[in-house]
Amino acid sequence: MDICNGIDRLCLATLPTPLHPLQNLRRHLGPDSPAILIKRDDLTGIGLGGNKARKLEFLMADARRVMADTIITCGAAQSNHALQTAAAAGKLDFDVVCVLDGPAPSGPAQGNLLLHEILGTKIVWCEMNDDEARREQARRRVMRETADILRKDGRSPYIVPTGGSTAVGSLGYVAAVDEIVNQITRQDVGDISAVYFASGSGGTHAGIAVGTRVSGWLTRIVGVDVDYIAPDASGIRPFHRAIVRLANETSELVGSGTVAPAEIELCSDFAGPAYGVPTPEATAAAALLAASEGIFVDPVYTSKAFAALLGHIKEQRYRCDETVIFWHTGGAPGLFAPH
Numbered sequence: 001m002d003i004c005n006g007i008d009r010l011c012l013a014t015l016p017t018p019l020h021p022l023q024n025l026r027r028h029l030g031p032d033s034p035a036i037l038i039k040r041d042d043l044t045g046i047g048l049g050g051n052k053a054r055k056l057e058f059l060m061a062d063a064r065r066v067m068a069d070t071i072i073t074c075g076a077a078q079s080n081h082a083l084q085t086a087a088a089a090g091k092l093d094f095d096v097v098c099v100l101d102g103p104a105p106s107g108p109a110q111g112n113l114l115l116h117e118i119l120g121t122k123i124v125w126c127e128m129n130d131d132e133a134r135r136e137q138a139r140r141r142v143m144r145e146t147a148d149i150l151r152k153d154g155r156s157p158y159i160v161p162t163g164g165s166t167a168v169g170s171l172g173y174v175a176a177v178d179e180i181v182n183q184i185t186r187q188d189v190g191d192i193s194a195v196y197f198a199s200g201s202g203g204t205h206a207g208i209a210v211g212t213r214v215s216g217w218l219t220r221i222v223g224v225d226v227d228y229i230a231p232d233a234s235g236i237r238p239f240h241r242a243i244v245r246l247a248n249e250t251s252e253l254v255g256s257g258t259v260a261p262a263e264i265e266l267c268s269d270f271a272g273p274a275y276g277v278p279t280p281e282a283t284a285a286a287a288l289l290a291a292s293e294g295i296f297v298d299p300v301y302t303s304k305a306f307a308a309l310l311g312h313i314k315e316q317r318y319r320c321d322e323t324v325i326f327w328h329t330g331g332a333p334g335l336f337a338p339h
């Protein structure tokens with residue numbers, strides 16, 4: 001059953017993305033390893049692929065519904081989300097402005113900034129702040145100011161917040177769970193013990209959590225935090241609270257009931273010292289996946305998620321008769337960006 005039926009959605013991603021076993025990697029890991037499947041959302045197509053294509057199918061449909069003509073979004077200088085949004089906007093004939101954390105780097109453009117250069121994306125640089133909450137506030141302010149300027153010019157802007165992680169954007173991953181459940185059934189792979197993926201702004205996590213409720217898929221959903229922020233005075237990690245809130249907003253759109261905090265499993269043990277700083281485990285995990293399967297993960301998101309899965313396999317959290325899934329969420333341009 002497609003729960004998102006009847007909700008506006010445009011076609012942007014190449015779907016379904018493949019779901020296939022990592023047999024050679026399993027051989028490398030040895031006889032105690034569970035079977036490992038990979039879900040290839042790095043192959044969604046638009047803007048070199050990645051998870052944002054799924055969210056953008058719903059976000060861009062919403063922008064069309066309200067008759068917007070310009071998409072404004074934001075992110076880190078090397079944001080995969082901003083790049084995929086710019087690529088999708090062009091394809092759908094929207095104008096686009098990306099508000100990125102400055103200052104503008106000097107020298108030849110690299111990674112996603114090179115792709116923006118090719119796309120001709122209009123970039124507004126935002127002041128950089130080491131504190132994530134302040135950085136986010138600055139991005140929102142600059143997006144609002146940009147929208148005001150556009151409105152004065154008679155334009156109709158549509159703001160897509162960081163990572164496209166609104167309830168509407170998260171519907172992309174509610175629908176993705178329907179897709180993967182169908183694949184699991186068709187491929188007859190049996191029960192899935194756990195699904196691992198990178199969690200950054202929370203929309204992928206919220207969507208998968210709601211999707212599993214809707215589909216009744218009984219599996220462990222493990223979001224791997226790539227930007228650890230310590231618990232607040234009440235002992236709760238702010239990012240965990242944000243995902244729970246987003247999951248509930250998303251759930252409201254599809255009428256699937258209240259998502260309890262315990263349903264959101266966020267693993268923060270592999271984030272490393274800071275966002276974007278590679279860890280030795282993630283670098284080793286990326287090298288192993290590349291050498292054994294010819295598949296690349298990026299240094300900021302997916303290598304940390306993959307390191308978490310490998311770390312938990314090494315701790316023997318899964319038996320050799322179990323099956324786990326690594327959900328690859330893209331990020332390839334990050335391989336060609338400075339760190």
Ligand SMILES: Cc1ncc(COP(=O)(O)O)c(C=O)c1O
Pocket residue numbers: 050051079080081163165198199200201202203204205298301302329330331332
């Ligand atoms: C490659 C990649 N994987 C995972 C994520 C995290 O997804 P989300 O922001 O929905 O948590 C991002 C976010 O930008 C990303 O670029």
